[in-house]
Amino acid sequence: xxxxxxxxxxxxxxxLETYIRNFDFGKTPQExxxxxxxxxGLGGKRVRPLLALLAYRLYRADYEQIVAPASAVExxxxxxxxxxxxxxxxxxxxxxxxxHEKWNANTAILSGDVMLVKAYEMLLETPQExxxxxxxxxxxxxxxxxxxxxxxMNFEAESTVSEEAYIxxxxxxxxxxxxxxxxxxxxxxxxxxxxxxxxxxxxVLVGIGFQLKDDLLDVYADKAKFGKQVGGDIIxxxxxxxxxxxxxxxxxxxxxxxxxxxxxxNPDKAEKVRAVTSIYDGLGIxxxxxxxxxxxxDQGFSQLSELKPNDKEALTLLTKVVxxxxxREK
Amino acid sequence: xxxxxxxxxxxxxxxLETYIRNFDFGKTPQExxxxxxxxxGLGGKRVRPLLALLAYRLYRADYEQIVAPASAVExxxxxxxxxxxxxxxxxxxxxxxxxHEKWNANTAILSGDVMLVKAYEMLLETPQExxxxxxxxxxxxxxxxxxxxxxxMNFEAESTVSEEAYIxxxxxxxxxxxxxxxxxxxxxxxxxxxxxxxxxxxxVLVGIGFQLKDDLLDVYADKAKFGKQVGGDIIxxxxxxxxxxxxxxxxxxxxxxxxxxxxxxNPDKAEKVRAVTSIYDGLGIxxxxxxxxxxxxDQGFSQLSELKPNDKEALTLLTKVVxxxxxREK
Numbered sequence: 001x002x003x004x005x006x007x008x009x010x011x012x013x014x015x016l017e018t019y020i021r022n023f024d025f026g027k028t029p030q031e032x033x034x035x036x037x038x039x040x041g042l043g044g045k046r047v048r049p050l051l052a053l054l055a056y057r058l059y060r061a062d063y064e065q066i067v068a069p070a071s072a073v074e075x076x077x078x079x080x081x082x083x084x085x086x087x088x089x090x091x092x093x094x095x096x097x098x099x100h101e102k103w104n105a106n107t108a109i110l111s112g113d114v115m116l117v118k119a120y121e122m123l124l125e126t127p128q129e130x131x132x133x134x135x136x137x138x139x140x141x142x143x144x145x146x147x148x149x150x151x152x153m154n155f156e157a158e159s160t161v162s163e164e165a166y167i168x169x170x171x172x173x174x175x176x177x178x179x180x181x182x183x184x185x186x187x188x189x190x191x192x193x194x195x196x197x198x199x200x201x202x203x204v205l206v207g208i209g210f211q212l213k214d215d216l217l218d219v220y221a222d223k224a225k226f227g228k229q230v231g232g233d234i235i236x237x238x239x240x241x242x243x244x245x246x247x248x249x250x251x252x253x254x255x256x257x258x259x260x261x262x263x264x265x266n267p268d269k270a271e272k273v274r275a276v277t278s279i280y281d282g283l284g285i286x287x288x289x290x291x292x293x294x295x296x297x298d299q300g301f302s303q304l305s306e307l308k309p310n311d312k313e314a315l316t317l318l319t320k321v322v323x324x325x326x327x328r329e330k
Numbered sequence: 331x332x333x334x335x336x337x338x339x340x341x342x343x344x345x346l347e348t349y350i351r352n353f354d355f356g357k358t359p360q361e362x363x364x365x366x367x368x369x370x371g372l373g374g375k376r377v378r379p380l381l382a383l384l385a386y387r388l389y390r391a392d393y394e395q396i397v398a399p400a401s402a403v404e405x406x407x408x409x410x411x412x413x414x415x416x417x418x419x420x421x422x423x424x425x426x427x428x429x430h431e432k433w434n435a436n437t438a439i440l441s442g443d444v445m446l447v448k449a450y451e452m453l454l455e456t457p458q459e460x461x462x463x464x465x466x467x468x469x470x471x472x473x474x475x476x477x478x479x480x481x482x483m484n485f486e487a488e489s490t491v492s493e494e495a496y497i498x499x500x501x502x503x504x505x506x507x508x509x510x511x512x513x514x515x516x517x518x519x520x521x522x523x524x525x526x527x528x529x530x531x532x533x534v535l536v537g538i539g540f541q542l543k544d545d546l547l548d549v550y551a552d553k554a555k556f557g558k559q560v561g562g563d564i565i566x567x568x569x570x571x572x573x574x575x576x577x578x579x580x581x582x583x584x585x586x587x588x589x590x591x592x593x594x595x596n597p598d599k600a601e602k603v604r605a606v607t608s609i610y611d612g613l614g615i616x617x618x619x620x621x622x623x624x625x626x627x628d629q630g631f632s633q634l635s636e637l638k639p640n641d642k643e644a645l646t647l648l649t650k651v652v653x654x655x656x657x658r659e660k
Binding site: 026028029031032083086087105106109110112113114116117118120121124128129131132135136139142143146147149150151153154 | 356358359361362413416417435436439440442443444446447448450451454458459461462465466469472473476477479480481483484
């Protein structure tokens with residue numbers, strides 16, 4: 001016990017990993033189930049189920065009780081990755097071939113479908129009196145994540161996207177799932193309803209902050225620490241927060257230059273990254289984005305100060321884990 | 331009441347149609363939700379939710395209470411159609427363009443995903459004390475349907491498929507969902523557990539019979555009454571029960587002729603249908619298949635004679651509805 005209390009995070013993470021690794025997704029036909037084990041085995045930080053467990057620990061110590069429903073969030077997240085990667089024609093996921101590349105699109109569709117079913121199977125390990133509420137919240141979140149993905153695809157075909165519409169898209173596509181994970185932990189721990197709602201708001205707000213930080217790092221990351229190519233979003237004309245703000249603010253020759261790079265179908269890539277970054281610099285986009293990110297994180301953390309946890313140390317741990325995620329550079 | 335009791339079937343069907351038509355699947359983004367309304371609006375006989383309601387009525391009269399969870403089975407079924415049609419590259423569904431043809435594959439993937447979530451949303455309208463069991467059975471069935479679809483795709487690439495493997499594939503792909511629909515109705519009506527299991531077995535057995543009958547009608551349907559091209563499966567070399575049996579039984583020159591037609595990449599289609607049908611005739615495939623179908627139906631209906639329903643007339647109606655489905659010629 002001493003050991004676990006002094007090093008709670010590694011113990012919690014190990015418990016989670018073991019559960020996910022040992023879960024029987026299914027055996028035959030193996031064409032259906034192998035891709036699930038493959039994708040789940042590619043790793044990742046398991047942020048979402050970890051947040052559920054950490055939220056639970058604010059009110060109750062026995063987090064082992066909810067490892068199954070918490071893991072449902074991770075399985076759901078990976079299901080969305082499997083299907084999104086088909087839609088985005090992405091060749092790589094965590095540096096490895098995506099499922100539709102390693103197998104084919106049909107396999108990725110069908111394995112993804114059964115993965116969503118398996119997420120509900122894990123969620124079913126919720127005590128009966130809370131099951132309906134857990135599934136109700138999960139259903140709402142799952143539909144919202146699909147809506148976010150659809151909006152993201154719609155934006156690709158639109159010439160301009162407003163800041164407001166962009167924030168709403170990333171809220172749906174990525175932030176609400178973090179909110180749900182925290183809310184689920186609170187619900188399962190019998191937290192006060194107000195606390196569950198504040199934890200949801202916390203997750204959504206920092207979730208939006210994370211996505212904006214992703215957008216920022218694509219351009220301004222330290223090349224040595226960044227896991228991917230710097231400027232990838234610029235090369236792909238991806239409508240990130242940075243590009244949306246730049247298109248909103250640029251005037252005259254700067255605007256012409258920016259739209260010129262966007263319209264150029266065969267640019268020198270390195271030159272394009274340099275030029276667009278320099279336009280961003282001139283417009284103060286970096287500072288604007290950093291300010292916005294800070295505002296979302298501040299708003300998020302202010303939710304935590306209102307909580308009434310049973311275990312203050314658990315709140316310190318939750319805070320530290322999210323701060324570490326914020327300070328990552330890749 | 332008089333009216334409803336004297337004409338229960340149209341009233342039940344109308345109730346079901348109204349619920350499905352009025353259900354709010356979602357509004358925005360419309361690219362996500364329109365395909366759902368489109369596919370659900372293409373009609374169909376709503377056999378699965380109807381079976382759930384008819385099974386429920388064996389034990390309780392107030393079937394209106396379970397229209398939502400019964401309809402979950404129909405939404406799930408249509409979700410599988412939307413995704414299967416992508417995988418099978420099917421251009422038409424109920425005589426209208428499939429979702430991936432009318433929109434595109436990405437839309438069909440994502441709308442299908444959210445449709446599966448909506449099925450769970452409808453299923454959630456189950457009383458709390460039965461919710462976990464309803465979802466557990468639904469999850470198992472949903473995973474099995476995906477397994478059946480994967481086996482079906484696997485069989486396309488295999489040169490021979492055994493009769494046993496084929497029956498197992500159609501059991502998973504189509505029959506277990508009929509079984510589940512009946513079992514769900516029984517569960518929600520507090521039927522004796524043994525009855526719920528017999529109704530499940532009934533659904534699975536007649537479900538296998540239906541699929542074998544589909545295989546038979548493709549070749550031996552009355553052209554005037556059949557909705558599709560007679561011989562479509564023969565032209566496509568589809569591994570139906572008929573072809574599997576023919577490949578098992580044919581010898582010598584007959585076998586050569588049959589495998590010749592299968593290997594011919596550019597045959598005269600009408601000639602191929604005539605020739606293969608004539609091989610089937612010579613091998614007695616029609617009689618063999620009819621016998622097999624009868625055996626599945628007989629085994630299925632024998633389950634019903636063991637039931638202990640509260641309402642004998644309701645059993646007469648369930649029997650009649652399934653018999654009518656059996657006697658359809660298209």
